[in-house]
Amino acid sequence: MHPIFENFRTHLQNKYFPQNQSVTDTLTPNLISPFVLQLPLEILNSARSITSEIFELFNSSYYRHKVQPELPFSISEVQKTPSLLSSLDVHIDVDGALKIIEINTNASSYLINLANYEQRGIKTFPSAGEALKASFIKTFGAHLKPGNLVLILDEDPTQQNLYIEFLMFREFLREDFGIDCEIADPSELELSPQKGLLWRR
Numbered sequence: 009m010h011p012i013f014e015n016f017r018t019h020l021q022n023k024y025f026p027q028n029q030s031v032t033d034t035l036t037p038n039l040i041s042p043f044v045l046q047l048p049l050e051i052l053n054s055a056r057s058i059t060s061e062i063f064e065l066f067n068s069s070y071y072r073h074k075v076q077p078e079l080p081f082s083i084s085e086v087q088k089t090p091s092l093l094s095s096l097d098v099h100i101d102v103d104g105a106l107k108i109i110e111i112n113t114n115a116s117s118y119l120i121n122l123a124n125y126e127q128r129g130i131k132t133f134p135s136a137g138e139a140l141k142a143s144f145i146k147t148f149g150a151h152l153k154p155g156n157l158v159l160i161l162d163e164d165p166t167q168q169n170l171y172i173e174f175l176m177f178r179e180f181l182r183e184d185f186g187i188d189c190e191i192a193d194p195s196e197l198e199l200s201p202q203k204g205l206l207w208r209r
Contacts, residue, residue, distance in 0.1 A: 012042045012128070019127035020172075024179045035172060040124050047100075054106045059096065062111065092147045093118055093140075119176045141184055154186040165191050
């Protein structure tokens with residue numbers, strides 16, 4: 009086992025699961041790379057430029073008028089509520105240029121990468137942890153209060169490759185917002201005409 013992976017697992021265990029020493033036993037060594045790749049600053053600037061242009065387009069009246077006829081809901085309401093962790097999947101081509109693979113409305117590995125950077129002492133963008141918290145507040149607002157329940161849903165969640173990050177987000181919500189958070193399969197939910205969506209614990 010590579011020592012960088014072992015150090016990462018120990019860091020993850022101590023930060024998120026100090027009371028449950030078996031949680032990180034399911035981690036696979038290929039989750040993180042033992043190497044640090046140095047990229048030109050131009051790559052970062054290109055990513056920032058592309059991201060700004062995408063957000064500007066998404067929030068424009070032009071985009072709203074173009075896509076609204078194809079949608080069964082109001083795009084204006086969607087524009088008011090930013091995705092919690094929108095992200096770009098990118099790669100670098102043989103010429104060293106940044107290319108977009110797809111745009112996601114989630115950011116799998118955000119907490120894993122943040123923990124990885126912390127453990128290795130790699131500089132991230134300023135206040136990455138606080139930025140995550142601010143994103144939750146902006147997206148969910150008044151719903152983030154003690155007494156409410158957050159459900160993380162995925163099919164057969166314990167079998168997902170990044171199940172460990174579900175557990176990390178659960179601890180994040182409990183520690184930073186005092187909110188109860190559980191992980192469930194959609195099959196555990198039922199829709200009640202009187203009470204809305206119910207979770208069968």
